[in-house]
Amino acid sequence: MTAAGYSIIGVTCVFVATLAIGAYGWRFSRTTSDFFVASRTVRPGLNASAIGGEYLSAASFLGVAGLVLAFGTEMLWYPVGWTAGYLVLLVLVAAPLRRSGAYTLPDFAESRLESLGVRRFSSLLVVAIGWLYLMPQFQGAGLALATTTGTGPWLGGVLVAAVVLVNVLFGGMRSITFVQAFQYWLKLTALLFPVLFMTAVWLGDGGVSPASADVGGPDMSGDEWASPLAGGSEHQLYTTYAIIVATFFGTMGLPHVVVRFYTNPDGAAARRTTLFVLALLGLFYVLPPIYGGLGRLYAPDLISSGRTDTVVLELPARMLGGTTGELLSALTTAGAFAAFLSTSSGLTVAVAGVLSQDVMGRRFRGVRAFQAAAVIAVVVPLGLALLTEGVGVARAVGLAFAFAASTFCPLLVLGIWWRRLTDAGAIAGMLVGGGGAGGAVLATLAGVAPDGWPGALLAQPAAWTVPLAFLTMTVVSLATPRRVPRHASRTMASLHTPEAVQLDRGPLPR
Amino acid sequence: MSDATPRRVRVTSPRTGATRAQRVPAAREIEAQTLLGEVYMTSLLRSQLRLALLALAAVAVLVGGIPLVFWLLPDLSAVEVLAVPLPWLLLAFAVYPLLFATGWLYVRAAERNERDFTDVLDRS
Numbered sequence: 203m204t205a206a207g208y209s210i211i212g213v214t215c216v217f218v219a220t221l222a223i224g225a226y227g228w229r230f231s232r233t234t235s236d237f238f239v240a241s242r243t244v245r246p247g248l249n250a251s252a253i254g255g256e257y258l259s260a261a262s263f264l265g266v267a268g269l270v271l272a273f274g275t276e277m278l279w280y281p282v283g284w285t286a287g288y289l290v291l292l293v294l295v296a297a298p299l300r301r302s303g304a305y306t307l308p309d310f311a312e313s314r315l316e317s318l319g320v321r322r323f324s325s326l327l328v329v330a331i332g333w334l335y336l337m338p339q340f341q342g343a344g345l346a347l348a349t350t351t352g353t354g355p356w357l358g359g360v361l362v363a364a365v366v367l368v369n370v371l372f373g374g375m376r377s378i379t380f381v382q383a384f385q386y387w388l389k390l391t392a393l394l395f396p397v398l399f400m401t402a403v404w405l406g407d408g409g410v411s412p413a414s415a416d417v418g419g420p421d422m423s424g425d426e427w428a429s430p431l432a433g434g435s436e437h438q439l440y441t442t443y444a445i446i447v448a449t450f451f452g453t454m455g456l457p458h459v460v461v462r463f464y465t466n467p468d469g470a471a472a473r474r475t476t477l478f479v480l481a482l483l484g485l486f487y488v489l490p491p492i493y494g495g496l497g498r499l500y501a502p503d504l505i506s507s508g509r510t511d512t513v514v515l516e517l518p519a520r521m522l523g524g525t526t527g528e529l530l531s532a533l534t535t536a537g538a539f540a541a542f543l544s545t546s547s548g549l550t551v552a553v554a555g556v557l558s559q560d561v562m563g564r565r566f567r568g569v570r571a572f573q574a575a576a577v578i579a580v581v582v583p584l585g586l587a588l589l590t591e592g593v594g595v596a597r598a599v600g601l602a603f604a605f606a607a608s609t610f611c612p613l614l615v616l617g618i619w620w621r622r623l624t625d626a627g628a629i630a631g632m633l634v635g636g637g638g639a640g641g642a643v644l645a646t647l648a649g650v651a652p653d654g655w656p657g658a659l660l661a662q663p664a665a666w667t668v669p670l671a672f673l674t675m676t677v678v679s680l681a682t683p684r685r686v687p688r689h690a691s692r693t694m695a696s697l698h699t700p701e702a703v704q705l706d707r708g709p710l711p712r
Numbered sequence: 713m714s715d716a717t718p719r720r721v722r723v724t725s726p727r728t729g730a731t732r733a734q735r736v737p738a739a740r741e742i743e744a745q746t747l748l749g750e751v752y753m754t755s756l757l758r759s760q761l762r763l764a765l766l767a768l769a770a771v772a773v774l775v776g777g778i779p780l781v782f783w784l785l786p787d788l789s790a791v792e793v794l795a796v797p798l799p800w801l802l803l804a805f806a807v808y809p810l811l812f813a814t815g816w817l818y819v820r821a822a823e824r825n826e827r828d829f830t831d832v833l834d835r836s
């Protein structure tokens with residue numbers, strides 16, 4: 203059998219397993235609460251696996267190894283930041299966010315600030331970030347299927363979109379939870395097994411350092427590759443810290459991450475779940491960089507041909523050869539599709555939740571509205587992915603993180619810890635932060651970015667847009683003291699009081 | 713303890729009802745947003761925020777300090793441990809246990825804060 207044959211079988215198995223496990227969950231999904239938040243009964247262990255499965259997207263599974271192979275150690279800041287983002291989330295928002303008792307980010311904004319305007323604006327941002335993040339998933343799926351089986355570049359995206367839609371339409375969050383938990387362990391296995399074999403080969407060959415390999419080309423000497431500072435020779439320190447800020451603070455603002463917290467039974471469980479997630483992410487992120495490092499020794503031609511994103515898919519076959527190598531490569535391909543499916547499912551649920559509540563609520567109700575919204579949530583980014591050339595998986599995901607860090611991070615942090623936040627301040631801060639981050643990256647993509655310092659500031663905007671957003675939010679809130687929500691103290695009390703204390707927490711929003 | 717367990721005696725007082733009526737549970741104080749309730753809430757909020765900032769500061773120094781150290785001492789990049797470059801060893805492996813340990817200590821301390829808070833309310 204050919205290598206493409208093994209890959210097709212592997213990918214088909216992932217699709218079938220996803221639908222089968224989803225179908226198992228369909229039986230339990232009856233109420234609106236099941237569809238949105240799995241009726242808040244998911245335990246920390248299962249929930250953490252589901253969060254891990256959802257969070258580890260194409261950018262983590264394929265992108266990290268490719269970036270490390272191409273640019274070296276500095277790119278390790280991405281996986282480190284994506285994990286540390288969960289620590290920041292744990293420390294600043296996990297338990298209070300769960301206690302707020304809201305379904306989505308706009309729900310939180312409305313109940314905390316008692317303003318419909320903030321709600322509408324947050325809904326817009328959730329949909330924007332969600333689509334920005336969904337697009338590269340579909341594009342990545344097309345790329346992966348085209349690389350391994352030689353089909354057209356559109357087929358992978360369409361297949362992933364179809365499977366996601368079927369599961370979300372029939373099972374909502376309840377069935378997605380099972381599917382994503384399964385996919386975390388599948389992704390881990392798919393990277394771990396080949397690594398064991400490949401490390402044995404590497405040690406057998408004498409275990410030389412990847413930095414000692416000579417791959418040619420400028421800026422690619424071993425020392426340059428091993429340096430943990432990002433960027434070329436200029437503004438290294440700034441660029442590195444900008445990546446750190448975007449990833450550390452962007453995680454909490456991603457709609458599909460936050461929506462998961464509402465599925466915990468209580469605040470303490472939300473914290474324990476997050477801690478569990480930290481462990482699972484740390485376990486996973488050890489693996490992709492190994493592909494990047496070994497790729498520098500065993501597949502250096504991928505760098506010059508610009509196909510570094512495929513190193514995870516190709517390296518096992520190259521290092522081991524024969525049927526073993528082809529089987530292991532098929533395993534990593536299957537894992538990649540698990541990554542596309544799980545992240546797209548989570549994002550679809552999050553975006554559909556917001557769309558159905560804030561855009562379609564008038565005409566449809568409950569489960570019907572959710573299902574109609576899910577179709578829109580998938581079809582629009584799929585169309586965009588098919589029509590446009592795309593900006594590259596890692597680039598688009600990086601943009602989403604910088605954008606989330608500059609908008610939702612200040613809203614959540616100040617909303618939870620600062621009583622005097624006002625709706626005017628929140629909107630002003632999100633406008634300034636989102637406008638700055640969005641504008642900067644659009645300018646870079648459009649190619650109008652200047653050289654030198656302005657160019658560095660525009661390419662990685664998070665280091666200045668995040669503080670700016672915090673500052674604007676604080677200053678405008680202080681300037682509008684009369685707009686402090688009437689029940690601010692009461693809301694704050696219910697966010698921070700442990701569930702063991704009997705409080706009248708007021709009506710849940712909607 | 714002595715072997716002869718004393719017989720259980722029901723202790724009653726005609727004034728119990730009257731004294732109880734004057735006590736307001738602390739949770740009600742918080743709900744009613746009285747001055748006392750605000751004091752309870754502020755103290756919980758402060759201790760949780762201080763803990764959160766402490767955890768963030770630890771990460772900022774231990775992880776956020778890595779780029780600065782390598783920028784000041786670029787020669788460190790060339791150091792290798794068992795054929796693995798030092799920056800690689802730090803960022804690909806050592807960081808994750810550190811992050812988890814920070815999170816673990818934080819969760820323990822945050823739950824202790826909440827337990828203390830609940831105990832204070834129960835006692836009052």
